[in-house]
Amino acid sequence: xxxxxxxxxxxxxxxxxxxxxxxxxxxxxxxxxxxxxxxxxxxxxxxxxxxxxxxxxxxxxxxxxxxxxxxxxxxxxxxxxxxxxxxxxxxxxxxxxxxxxxxxxxxxxxxxxxxxxxxxxxxxxxxxxxxxxxxxxxxxxxxxxxxxxxxxxxxxxxxxxxxxxxxxxxxxxxxxxxxxxxxxxxxxxxxxxxxxxxxxxxxxxxxxxxxxxxxxxxxxxxxxxxxxxxxxxxxxxxxxxxxxxxxxxxxxxxxxxxxxxxxxxxxxxxxxxxxxxxxxxxxxxxxxxxxxxxxxxxxxxxxxxxxxxxxxxxxxxxxxxxxxxxxxxxxxxxxxxxxxxxxxxxxxxxxxxxxxxxxxxxxxxxxxxxxxxxxxxxxxxxxxxxxxxxxxxxxxxxxxxxxxxxxxxxxxxxxxxxxxxxxxxxxxxxxxxxxxxxxxxxxxxxxxxxxxxxxxxxxxxxxxxxxxxxxxxxxxxxxxxxxxxxxxxxxxxxxxxxxxxxxxxxxxxxxxxxxxxxxxxxxxxxxxxxxxxxxxxxxxxxxxxxxxxxxxxxxxxxxxxxxxxxxxxxxxxxxxxxxxxxxxxxxxxxxxxxxxxxxxxxxxxxxxxxxxxxxxxxxxxxxxxxxxxxxxxxxxxxxxxxxxxxxxxxx
Ligand code: WT7
Numbered sequence: 001x002x003x004x005x006x007x008x009x010x011x012x013x014x015x016x017x018x019x020x021x022x023x024x025x026x027x028x029x030x031x032x033x034x035x036x037x038x039x040x041x042x043x044x045x046x047x048x049x050x051x052x053x054x055x056x057x058x059x060x061x062x063x064x065x066x067x068x069x070x071x072x073x074x075x076x077x078x079x080x081x082x083x084x085x086x087x088x089x090x091x092x093x094x095x096x097x098x099x100x101x102x103x104x105x106x107x108x109x110x111x112x113x114x115x116x117x118x119x120x121x122x123x124x125x126x127x128x129x130x131x132x133x134x135x136x137x138x139x140x141x142x143x144x145x146x147x148x149x150x151x152x153x154x155x156x157x158x159x160x161x162x163x164x165x166x167x168x169x170x171x172x173x174x175x176x177x178x179x180x181x182x183x184x185x186x187x188x189x190x191x192x193x194x195x196x197x198x199x200x201x202x203x204x205x206x207x208x209x210x211x212x213x214x215x216x217x218x219x220x221x222x223x224x225x226x227x228x229x230x231x232x233x234x235x236x237x238x239x240x241x242x243x244x245x246x247x248x249x250x251x252x253x254x255x256x257x258x259x260x261x262x263x264x265x266x267x268x269x270x271x272x273x274x275x276x277x278x279x280x281x282x283x284x285x286x287x288x289x290x291x292x293x294x295x296x297x298x299x300x301x302x303x304x305x306x307x308x309x310x311x312x313x314x315x316x317x318x319x320x321x322x323x324x325x326x327x328x329x330x331x332x333x334x335x336x337x338x339x340x341x342x343x344x345x346x347x348x349x350x351x352x353x354x355x356x357x358x359x360x361x362x363x364x365x366x367x368x369x370x371x372x373x374x375x376x377x378x379x380x381x382x383x384x385x386x387x388x389x390x391x392x393x394x395x396x397x398x399x400x401x402x403x404x405x406x407x408x409x410x411x412x413x414x415x416x417x418x419x420x421x422x423x424x425x426x427x428x429x430x431x432x433x434x435x436x437x438x439x440x441x442x443x444x445x446x447x448x449x450x451x452x453x454x455x456x457x458x459x460x461x462x463x464x465x466x467x468x469x470x471x472x473x474x475x476x477x478x479x480x481x482x483x484x485x486x487x488x489x490x491x492x493x494x495x496x497x498x499x500x501x502x503x504x505x506x507x508x509x510x511x512x513x514x515x516x517x518x519x520x521x522x523x524x525x526x527x528x529x530x531x532x533x534x535x536x537x538x539x540x541x542x543x544x545x546x547x548x549x550x551x552x553x554x555x556x557x558x559x560x561x562x563x564x565x566x567x568x569x570x571x572x573x574x575x576x577x578x579x580x581x582x583x584x585x586x587x588x589x590x591x592x593x594x595x596x597x598x599x600x601x602x603x604x605x606x607x608x609x610x611x612x613x614x615x616x617x618x619x620x621x622x623x624x625x626x627x628x629x630x631x632x633x634x635x636x637x638x639x640x641x642x643x644x645x646x647x648x649x650x651x
């Protein structure tokens with residue numbers, strides 16, 4: 001059976017939610033944006049570029065003469081930090097809060113745009129004193145503290161591309177990234193607060209700098225956050241509070257070419273060494289700024305925006321730093337975990353700062369479902385008006401739970417599909433325009449061209465599935481893989497001639513709306529039918545006893561692959577002898593007998609990467625009774641032992 005017919009609509013989801021009329025009436029972006037962009041796509045992006053402040057306005061929009069290497073706004077010049085900070089101060093908004101910082105222990109810091117400007121200038125002057133020049137790479141390995149944002153903006157201000165490495169990564173991962181980007185300075189902290197205690201960071205930097213390939217790092221700039229004991233190398237290490245504090249608070253921003261490299265961010269992917277995704281300045285800022293304005297309908301004077309991601313991921317780059325700040329937003333920055341000191345911490349923060357727009361990930365939503373509805377119910381969440389989701393397909397039931405328990409059954413939920421490589425949101429509902437469907441990212445944004453194709457690159461008709469592709473270049477697209485143009489071409493542009501292959505399975509429903517089905521590696525082949533892990537997981541999560549599910553295909557002598565499910569039960573549900581049968585029957589009823597899992601195993605936790613994605617590869621190892629593959633990117637490797645210890649009880 002071809003992908004075309006087989007990924008067909010298994011799951012029926014008929015619930016629809018119209019945009020609230022007040023929101024629709026005052027929305028930043030309305031339906032005619034789709035028409036404008038449809039008639040003149042490049043003209044549309046040129047107009048969005050004018051939302052920014054350029055030193056030299058671009059005349060050229062797109063240069064696609066050498067595909068897949070794009071240039072956007074190539075003759076324009078601008079400064080990133082000026083656009084995110086200084087211009088708001090110059091416009092008279094220096095007193096507006098840029099960042100409400102909430103540390104995990106409960107310490108807080110309020111930073112206005114005027115203060116942010118001074119901090120960024122001081123940090124830029126400090127980097128210059130350390131010898132950092134335009135084009136030099138700086139590695140950033142920090143907790144979620146204001147200095148992370150300040151460091152990124154300081155690098156951008158002087159044209160030194162940053163490479164932010166997530167603070168949860170090991171010394172080895174850090175060393176590989178320092179070496180690949182050839183960084184000269186590392187910015188870190190003594191530690192950060194995590195789960196109620198200080199968690200050291202500097203020792204990982206010290207260790208990474210003993211690895212071959214990192215010799216060119218001259219200095220380590222260290223923020224004092226926790227005050228914990230820290231080994232010191234006098235030749236190399238510099239305290240932030242000593243160097244940065246004594247700098248001048250003014251610095252004249254220099255304009256750079258629109259195609260000047262802004263940052264490198266590594267994605268691990270499933271095979272091979274991490275890919276250094278390269279983003280540049282003008283096109284990237286155009287799209288992150290526009291999408292933040294359009295998708296979150298930001299009203300900078302009144303909204304309080306909060307994206308719960310870590311700045312170490314692309315979500316943090318685009319929707320904590322560059323998008324919101326370029327739009328002059330007031331935002332929350334939270335250092336810690338959602339359950340410290342209690343499971344209502346996030347909702348307490350929403351209540352405290354009167355957060356109006358919340359952007360988080362399905363994994364966090366499902367965790368809150370597991371903890372129980374009574375926890376968010378204790379807090380006043382009435383300030384919220386838009387909820388966003390990103391990172392994985394969101395199961396319809398988790399979507400409904402989010403809207404109902406967090407959004408008072410009134411706020412639109414925007415399910416935003418994009419990738420580190422795309423730089424900014426690509427497929428999503430618009431909160432004032434789209435009638436939403438739980439579980440679907442629905443529509444490419446104005447100016448974005450996406451479709452679903454079969455194995456032979458033919459566009460599939462509505463009602464069928466296949467592979468998601470992007471058919472035209474977009475402003476915030478990756479420009480290459482750092483140092484490896486060939487790999488850039490091979491990974492993304494060779495599977496389907498002239499089109500960007502995203503690596504995700506997707507289907508188009510009868511209306512032509514797009515439903516994401518997970519990575520193509522996560523599609524199972526059962527008795528000749530392609531079945532997506534996402535759909536079986538969503539069917540399981542639609543059962544009232546299930547909070548979270550992970551599904552894999554295990555080699556099976558009769559059916560090719562057999563569906564094997566791992567489920568986490570909701571707070572109140574208990575495991576009894578009938579449960580497994582009940583869940584199997586439920587999936588059969590929701591999706592049809594072909595999708596009925598052969599085995600279902602209730603577990604306490606699922607293996608997840610540090611960015612919250614389920615590692616199905618490891619579950620496949622368990623289901624196929626193999627030794628486990630690489631577990632180093634797991635948040636918690638003991639999870640796998642727990643799961644394996646439960647195996648004999650499997651159905
Ligand atoms: C992959 C990209 C985008 C920032 C965070 C992740 C999956 C992301 C959705 C969504 C279904 C989604 C895809 C994509 N993904 N958002 N709304 N619906 N799937 O960035 O680590 O580069 O991962 O995340 O599989 O390819 P990333």
